[in-house]
Amino acid sequence: MNDMLLLIGRSLRNTMREPATVLPNIAISIFFLFVYNSGLSSVAELPGFQGTYLGFILPVAIVSAAVGGAGLAGQTLIKDIDNGYFTKLLLTPTRRLSVIWGPMIASAIVLTAQVVLVMLIALALGLEVVAGPAGFALVVVLAFLWGMAFAGYAAFMALKTKNAAAAQAATFAFFPLIFLSYTFVPEEYVTADWLRWAATVNPTTYVFDAMRSLLNTGWDWVSLSVGFGVTFGFATVTGIMALWAARGATKMS
Amino acid sequence: MTTRSDSLDRGIAAEGLRRDFDDLHAVDGVDLEIPGGQIFGFLGPNGAGKSTLVKILTTILNPTAGRATVAGHDVQKQGGRVRQAIGVALQDVGLDPLMTARELLMLQAELFGTPRGEARTTAERLLVTVGLDDVDPKKRAGAYSGGMKRRLDLALALVHDPRILFLDEPTTGLDPASRAAIWEEVRRLNDELGMTIFLTTQYLEEADRLADRIAIIDRGRIVAEGTPAALKRQVGDEVVELQFGSSEDCQRAHDAVARVAPNRQTSNRDLRLYFGHAAENVPELVRILDAAGIRLQGLTIERPSLDDVFLRVTGEALEHEVDEAVEDATVAAQARS
Numbered sequence: 001m002n003d004m005l006l007l008i009g010r011s012l013r014n015t016m017r018e019p020a021t022v023l024p025n026i027a028i029s030i031f032f033l034f035v036y037n038s039g040l041s042s043v044a045e046l047p048g049f050q051g052t053y054l055g056f057i058l059p060v061a062i063v064s065a066a067v068g069g070a071g072l073a074g075q076t077l078i079k080d081i082d083n084g085y086f087t088k089l090l091l092t093p094t095r096r097l098s099v100i101w102g103p104m105i106a107s108a109i110v111l112t113a114q115v116v117l118v119m120l121i122a123l124a125l126g127l128e129v130v131a132g133p134a135g136f137a138l139v140v141v142l143a144f145l146w147g148m149a150f151a152g153y154a155a156f157m158a159l160k161t162k163n164a165a166a167a168q169a170a171t172f173a174f175f176p177l178i179f180l181s182y183t184f185v186p187e188e189y190v191t192a193d194w195l196r197w198a199a200t201v202n203p204t205t206y207v208f209d210a211m212r213s214l215l216n217t218g219w220d221w222v223s224l225s226v227g228f229g230v231t232f233g234f235a236t237v238t239g240i241m242a243l244w245a246a247r248g249a250t251k252m253s
Numbered sequence: 254m255t256t257r258s259d260s261l262d263r264g265i266a267a268e269g270l271r272r273d274f275d276d277l278h279a280v281d282g283v284d285l286e287i288p289g290g291q292i293f294g295f296l297g298p299n300g301a302g303k304s305t306l307v308k309i310l311t312t313i314l315n316p317t318a319g320r321a322t323v324a325g326h327d328v329q330k331q332g333g334r335v336r337q338a339i340g341v342a343l344q345d346v347g348l349d350p351l352m353t354a355r356e357l358l359m360l361q362a363e364l365f366g367t368p369r370g371e372a373r374t375t376a377e378r379l380l381v382t383v384g385l386d387d388v389d390p391k392k393r394a395g396a397y398s399g400g401m402k403r404r405l406d407l408a409l410a411l412v413h414d415p416r417i418l419f420l421d422e423p424t425t426g427l428d429p430a431s432r433a434a435i436w437e438e439v440r441r442l443n444d445e446l447g448m449t450i451f452l453t454t455q456y457l458e459e460a461d462r463l464a465d466r467i468a469i470i471d472r473g474r475i476v477a478e479g480t481p482a483a484l485k486r487q488v489g490d491e492v493v494e495l496q497f498g499s500s501e502d503c504q505r506a507h508d509a510v511a512r513v514a515p516n517r518q519t520s521n522r523d524l525r526l527y528f529g530h531a532a533e534n535v536p537e538l539v540r541i542l543d544a545a546g547i548r549l550q551g552l553t554i555e556r557p558s559l560d561d562v563f564l565r566v567t568g569e570a571l572e573h574e575v576d577e578a579v580e581d582a583t584v585a586a587q588a589r590s
Contacts, residue, residue, distance in 0.1 A: 006363055014351045080349070088347030088409065090313050092364040093336050 350395025
């Protein structure tokens with residue numbers, strides 16, 4: 001455990017030394033929050049809309065912060081591999097998985113901090129979480145898990161390609177998922193069949209649903225179960241992919 | 254004095270070690286028996302298989318076949334124990350450019366299980382050892398020069414007082430001053446701490462100066478092994494080097510002196526002849542060349558170098574181009590002897 005903590009600490013310290021790796025991502029999330037909230041808030045006046053538009057759009061900013069923050073895990077691993085430090089760590093008695101999980105968990109911590117920051121800004125803008133403080137915490141947990149799922153994918157791409165640009169591109173490929181969903185208006189106002197179809201198969205939709213239920217309507221166990229179920233499923237798949245790639249990268253057999 | 258268990262504890266052994274990359278046999282059946290406390294030099298040109306062998310012995314690459322023990326532990330089955338016993342500085346240094354030297358050393362020491370307070374002392378001591386103690390403590394490793402990075406990387410390999418130290422081409426690309434500093438440190442670690450040192454190099458001089466014993470590796474196989482002195486004696490006690498104006502002249506001379514100097518090899522425009530006593534053969538050589546009308550540009554008598562050994566066993570000089578006929582002849586001669 002100690003070696004894992006040491007390596008998490010190292011990755012966090014490195015992130016503080018290179019704020020440029022996280023600042024753009026935070027800025028984009030906050031930008032989403034301000035621009036869409038002020039530009040589209042009249043959506044909340046449509047008949048049948050529940051809660052506030054701020055509570056509706058906030059999950060978009062949160063998921064964007066989580067997905068972007070997860071890319072950091074892949075970037076850290078690629079930097080370590082490129083500069084040879086990854087091999088240096090493999091030559092210590094450190095457990096193999098710590099070398100990979102250290103940067104991943106550090107990225108998850110950074111990502112969670114970003115999510116909390118975005119949510120605090122939303123509170124300052126007048127957000128009222130219908131499900132209360134526990135609901136607030138659960139939104140953070142869901143964002144953390146969703147981020148870890150992406151971190152697994154980013155680590156997989158990093159260990160497989162060992163190429164910073166390729167891994168970065170692979171992470172960006174997931175950004176459209178944020179918009180192929182009921183991103184700006186509730187389901188009942190979307191008429192295009194292709195978008196309804198895309199939103200149904202897009203796992204992000206269920207994460208939005210779960211977060212929106214906590215923020216805007218209260219404890220909706222169906223939305224929560226589906227949201228957490230989809231997230232766990234996705235995280236399990238990418239986690240297995242990352243472990244499989246890690247086996248190859250650390251044993252080099 | 255080393256006892257038998259001491260020797261096992263600090264030694265390296267390998268049997269039939271092989272590593273294939275697709276069709277390439279990077280390491281092709283290597284046997285090793287290195288007793289503890291030695292400086293063992295592993296000499297070979299680029300691509301001979303040196304780094305691959307080091308990676309296998311240091312547990313970061315699995316062999317395709319064969320087995321090896323380092324410090325008495327199997328490299329494949331007891332990787333953790335091997336890593337605890339060895340220090341490694343690979344050819345490509347492994348430094349996190351965002352960290353300072355002290356941070357890197359302390360983290361490395363802690364990953365080897367050293368408590369934090371002690372890790373700090375170790376870091377300071379090693380910075381003095383490798384001569385980096387007067388560098389600005391805030392300077393990050395990314396801003397270090399090549400030589401400084403190499404020295405810091407060596408210090409990282411020493412944080413846990415390893416019993417065996419692996420150095421993969423530790424001085425390649427370094428200026429003469431940095432090279433001398435590393436040589437001195439290697440010798441000190443061996444003298445004072447009895448550390449076993451496994452050193453790969455493509456510099457003959459480095460192997461000659463440092464190593465107690467040398468193995469020459471070529472295309473994945475060990476082609477010669479012994480003390481530097483014994484290896485040099487294999488080729489002869491003295492060398493006559495004849496220099497010519499063209500490689501054609503050199504080749505004609507090579508054929509002409511066959512009867513007087515059966516042990517000989519060419520390297521570009523130089524012909525090297527090996528004798529028990531060189532001086533008494535010189536007049537005859539000059540007569541033969543004169544009779545054949547070959548113009549001699551220079552003649553020197555010297556002791557054989559490891560270069561001669563290398564040329565003889567691999568058929569190739571480290572830095573020169575070589576006549577292929579000689580390669581075949583010398584390899585065949587080596588196989589017979």
